Amino acid sequence: MIISDVTASLEQLAPLSYQESYDNAGLLIGNPENLLKGILVTLDVTPEVIEEAHEKGLNLIVAHHPLIFNGVKKITGKNYVERAIIQAIKNDIAVYAAHTNLDNIEGGVNSRIGALLNLTNLKFLQPLEGELVKLVTFVPTNDAERVRQVMFEAGAGHIGNYDYCSFNMNGDGTFRAGEGTNPYVGNKGEFHVEPEVRIEVVVPKSIISRVIREMISSHPYEEVAYDIYPILNSFSKAGSGMIGELKEPMPELDFLKSVKNIFNIQSVRHTNCLGKNIQKVAFCGGSGAFLIKQAIAAGADIFISSDIKYHQFFDAENRILIADIGHFESEQFTVDIFYEYLLKKFPKFAILKSEIKTNPINYI
Ligand SMILES: [Zn+2]
Incomplete structure (x- = not known):
């Protein structure tokens, strides 16, 4: 090893x-x-x-x-x-x-905090941008199902909590095999039309090379045609900060006291209580003040993080309770x-x- x-x-x-x-x-x-x-x-x-x-x-x-x-x-x-x-x-x-790659995954720093706070329905507060690409390939009709399956198994085609997502369209592929080729269908030197399926899937960039490698190895053609398109969709499976819900709403001070107990903290710095119950909890382990606006926009009752500066506490604007529990404490x-x-x-x-x-x- x-x-x-x-x-x-x-x-x-x-x-x-x-x-x-x-x-x-x-x-x-x-x-x-x-x-x-x-x-x-x-x-x-x-x-x-x-x-x-x-x-x-x-x-x-x-x-x-x-x-x-x-x-x-x-x-x-x-x-x-x-x-x-x-x-x-x-x-x-x-x-x-x-570091931030561990913050930004399911099962990472923030998932752990969400579990400690006993929250349900956890989602990323700011999903990762620029991580997804669209992969398109063209496969002879009879081989399409097999190649598509291999692409799914390599990790392609996840959208939210759905997997095996793809779009498939029948059409005609054309080619002429040149010198030194060994065409799977058609004859060398002759123009050929082959019924093919255009398979489209989304793939995170982090696994795109694996998906392409497996796709090529299962594809019957010796020259595999494929396209990779950048897409602007955000990736719901990774991102900064999280938001989740308490099973039962809790008064603000009771919730802050329970956070103190869970994280074993001597003191919590927080903005004015707003006189309402806490149900939606946004949070980010480590320095998360950059997510205050997203927490408010997501309708969170409280945002828990650390390294929050004096002027950033003003950003609560009586719309959210902000609590700073300490950098080490949040990531312990x-x-x-x-x-x-x-x-x-x-x-x-x-x-x-x-x-x-x-x-x-x-x-x-
Ligand atoms: Zn940190």
């Missing part, structure tokens, strides 16, 4: 293409070909976490926050990032981050996502949760 076996598996869970444009998720340090000894999962990477991995004989750190986020032009050890980089390289420890259960997933995929390897408390913020 090598490091890239683990990183490839993590990228099946949280494709790198789902990360926000400013992010730096992926393998940040280390040779992907190195043999895997064991994995340490953590929210943050600090020199202490690298030391912990070294002491425990683990050579891959899987973190939520990328150790290298902004450009690094010198590595002299003058700050904690540079010291952690030096220590990781010295000790041959690979460092991997799944993220390590469990890595831990549970990796334990299932790599049960024979040492996988440990970091014991270092990396939250740099204290409360008195």
Whole structure:
């Protein structure tokens, strides 16, 4: 087992293409070909976490926050990032981050928060844009069903909670096979008309190469004609923040107290209570203030996130309750996502949760 076996598996869970444009998720340090000894999962990477991995004989750190986020032009050890980089390289420890790509998936950071809050009917607050493409191919009529099936099995044709979605149209394909060809139908050098089916499916970009590979391998033609079109539809299976509903509406203060208990928080910063019950709950783990407008537009009674600035609290405008529960606190259960997933995929390897408390913020 090598490091890239683990990183490839993590990228099946949280494709790198789902990360926000400013992010730096992926393998940040280390040779992907190195043999895997064991994995340490953590929210943050600090020199202490690298030391912990070294002491425990683990050579891959899987973190939520990328150790290298902004450009690094010198590595002299003058700050904690540079010291952690030096220590990781010295000790041959690979460092991997799944950040906004883990926030943005079903089963990711926000799904976990939604489950902790006991919400139903969870949806992404801001579905991912630019992720879907339309794939079209042309298949001889008798082979169409088989090729379509292979495309579905490779992951094409999901719309909302429907799968096996496609559109199919009969028509005539034409071609003339040239030198060096071995045509499936028709004769070399002769113009040929073949009844074909035009199959259209939507495919997320993160799996398009796999779908094309499988489609070509199941297609009877030696030259497979296909088109990939960009489409403007948003992708309902990934995105930023989430919104869900409480089974029973709750008074605002009772709900805030239950959030404090669930996340084990000493204090919650929040806007004025509006004197109504909470039912629709919008939230975003980590810095989610950019979603306040979407939360209001979606009709949420409360928006829970962190790193909300003084002036951003004014954006509530008495239309929503805004609650800041702390960055670390909102994402503290993220390590469990890595831990549970990796334990299932790599049960024979040492996988440990970091014991270092990396939250740099204290409360008195
Ligand atoms: Zn974060």
